[in-house]
Amino acid sequence: xxxxxxxxxxxxxxxxxxxxxxxxxxxxxxxxxxxxxxxxxxxxxxxxxxxxxxxxxxxxxxxxxxxxxxxxxxxxxxxxxxxxxxxxxxxxxxxxxxxxxxxxxxxxxxxxxxxxxxxxxxxxxxxxxxxxxxxxxxxxxxxxxxxxxxxxxxxxxxxxxxxxxxxxxxxxxxxxxxxxxxxxxxxxxxxxxxxxxxxxxxxxxxxxxxxxxxxxxxxxxxxxxxxxxxxxxxxxxxxxxxxxxxxxxxxxxxxxxxxxxxxxxxxxxxxxxxxxxxxxxxxxxxxxxxxxxxxxxxxxxxxxxxxxxxxxxxxxxxxxxxxxxxxxxxxxxxxxxxxxxxxxxxxxxxxxxxxx
Amino acid sequence: xxxxxxxxxxxxxxxxxxxxxxxxxxxxxxxxxxxxxxxxxxxxxxxxxxxxxxxxxxxxxxxxxxxxxxxxxxxxxxxxxxxxxxxxxxxxxxxxxxxxxxxxxxxxxxxxxxxxxxxxxxxxxxxxxxxxxxxxxxxxxxxxxxxxxxxxxxxxxxxxxxxxxxxxxxxxxxxxxxxxxxxxxxxxxxxxxxxxxxxxxxxxxxxxxxxxxxxxxxxxxxxxxxxxxxxxxxxx
Numbered sequence: 291x292x293x294x295x296x297x298x299x300x301x302x303x304x305x306x307x308x309x310x311x312x313x314x315x316x317x318x319x320x321x322x323x324x325x326x327x328x329x330x331x332x333x334x335x336x337x338x339x340x341x342x343x344x345x346x347x348x349x350x351x352x353x354x355x356x357x358x359x360x361x362x363x364x365x366x367x368x369x370x371x372x373x374x375x376x377x378x379x380x381x382x383x384x385x386x387x388x389x390x391x392x393x394x395x396x397x398x399x400x401x402x403x404x405x406x407x408x409x410x411x412x413x414x415x416x417x418x419x420x421x422x423x424x425x426x427x428x429x430x431x432x433x434x435x436x437x438x439x440x441x442x443x444x445x446x447x448x449x450x451x452x453x454x455x456x457x458x459x460x461x462x463x464x465x466x467x468x469x470x471x472x473x474x475x476x477x478x479x480x481x482x483x484x485x486x487x488x489x490x491x492x493x494x495x496x497x498x499x500x501x502x503x504x505x506x507x508x509x510x511x512x513x514x515x516x517x518x519x520x521x522x523x524x525x526x527x528x529x530x531x532x533x534x535x536x537x538x539x540x541x542x543x544x545x546x547x548x549x550x551x552x553x554x555x556x557x558x559x560x561x562x563x564x565x566x567x568x569x570x571x572x573x574x575x576x577x578x579x580x581x582x583x584x585x586x587x588x589x590x591x592x593x594x595x596x597x598x599x600x601x602x603x604x605x606x607x608x609x610x611x612x613x614x615x616x617x618x619x620x621x622x623x624x625x626x627x628x629x630x631x632x633x634x635x636x637x638x639x640x641x642x643x644x645x646x
Numbered sequence: 647x648x649x650x651x652x653x654x655x656x657x658x659x660x661x662x663x664x665x666x667x668x669x670x671x672x673x674x675x676x677x678x679x680x681x682x683x684x685x686x687x688x689x690x691x692x693x694x695x696x697x698x699x700x701x702x703x704x705x706x707x708x709x710x711x712x713x714x715x716x717x718x719x720x721x722x723x724x725x726x727x728x729x730x731x732x733x734x735x736x737x738x739x740x741x742x743x744x745x746x747x748x749x750x751x752x753x754x755x756x757x758x759x760x761x762x763x764x765x766x767x768x769x770x771x772x773x774x775x776x777x778x779x780x781x782x783x784x785x786x787x788x789x790x791x792x793x794x795x796x797x798x799x800x801x802x803x804x805x806x807x808x809x810x811x812x813x814x815x816x817x818x819x820x821x822x823x824x825x826x827x828x829x830x831x832x833x834x835x836x837x838x839x840x841x842x843x844x845x846x847x848x849x850x851x852x853x854x855x856x857x858x859x860x861x862x863x864x865x866x867x868x869x870x871x872x873x874x875x876x877x878x879x880x881x882x
Binding site for chain 2: 502519
């Protein structure tokens with residue numbers, strides 16, 4: 291890429307760019323807060339979805355295993371957090387203990403899904419993962435009897451927010467004369483986690499494991515002949531993708547304070563997958579762009595479509611939700627026609643679609 | 647080096663390989679020839695651990711190999727050039743060769759071996775930044791062989807390297823295989839092109855419907871009337 295070459299030739303340019311982005315990201319929540327705290331919340335959700343998309347990208351983008359039930363791991367993480375930090379069982383563990391537990395639980399579920407599907411590829415794998423996602427959700431929905439664990443469709447409420455010592459993430463605090471509201475605090479925490487996940491992803495891509503994933507994505511028998519333990523490497527992809535999902539789920543539960551099975555339906559899996567595909571499978575930056583676009587655009591529409599219709603026709607003719615799906619479908623179609631490898635494709639995917 | 651005895655493979659009740667014996671000594675070039683469906687590829691799959699044999703033993707340098715997965719054999723000095731080449735189509739020639747050295751850590755050694763492969767196949771050097779999928783069939787076969795050499799194997803197993811290639815290209819590939827053998831690599835070549843295979847190898851096994859029906863020195867096999875009739879297209 292020309293851009294990377296340019297950066298290599300001039301590191302000062304790279305670092306000033308990074309500094310600029312860092313400043314923008316640091317100031318962002320206060321700018322958003324001026325437009326309304328809602329927008330900070332929307333941004334937080336967008337970051338959560340970016341985390342999810344990056345986790346799914348490991349499975350789909352790096353290892354080439356199509357997973358349509360990814361939201362189940364998000365759910366496992368969220369329920370783990372909710373059960374260990376709410377009045378449900380009257381357990382209130384601190385978040386830095388629960389988040390790793392949630393990641394581990396999701397990881398176990400990832401291996402549970404991965405192990406029986408090792409020999410499946412493409413469509414068949416997609417069907418099994420889809421079923422898995424639904425099974426997990428149905429469990430959340432029905433584990434209220436005979437022993438009430440998940441509280442069924444009512445979900446779990448009054449989940450503890452993150453707190454360290456006396457510093458709680460859902461109260462406002464004045465620090466250095468600035469008003470840090472709950473969502474703003476979460477924003478910084480999420481940003482920190484996002485940066486960590488991005489760094490882990492970048493390191494993974496360049497690692498031996500990353501190369502092994504690349505090989506099994508291309509040709510599994512040949513990968514074995516290269517000395518790659520395909521079983522282990524595939525399970526690792528499922529496990530790692532799942533644990534990122536689990537962490538995101540735990541944070542989601544804490545931020546919302548309430549979860550129910552409705553948050554983990556198939557459409558959510560499809561949404562996360564769309565983020566990966568739209569942005570550019572396998573390319574970390576592309577996936578981030580895809581996730582941010584698909585998180586923010588619907589919110590923008592929600593806030594513009596109805597007022598616009600009211601001012602034009604005096605009343606709301608089309609439900610914003612309908613407009614959203616309409617535009618989403620249109621966008622996907624246009625993408626497949628004009629940028630089939632995604633908005634910002636990985637080098638390898640771009641090659642596939644241009645050279646052959 | 648490689649000893650196979652009583653090897654039997656079945657696919658759901660159908661016996662594809664019906665108890666064969668086969669041996670390859672260190673430094674030798676041996677070929678396994680036979681028509682389509684004779685069980686050659688199945689035999690090779692059982693030898694490499696891609697499928698589990700129903701009975702029999704495969705010994706490599708005296709150690710039992712049945713049950714050892716394919717990916718663990720590369721560290722023991724066995725390399726496989728899979729049927730249909732099996733290159734990584736979206737990776738460049740260079741990246742493909744890099745994958746061949748997946749189990750090695752010596753950066754300098756890998757670099758050097760990469761150059762040796764390019765010396766062996768100058769065509770690959772020209773195409774080093776092209777993706778595998780854009781190469782011609784012959785070039786892909788070169789890449790598959792070169793990639794297998796990147797693990798510095800002592801035993802190289804080739805599955806029908808002549809498949810789908812133009813005669814001139816086949817000639818070239820076979821010359822290279824001979825050059826690799828001259829470097830001290832033991833070779834087991836599974837082939838349909840009996841004439842060419844017997845011309846470069848020292849010994850040959852002839853396979854038919856899952857059994858080895860003939861086993862002799864290559865010149866004798868080439869002269870054998872049965873082989874000439876069945877595989878070399880001589881009128882009966």
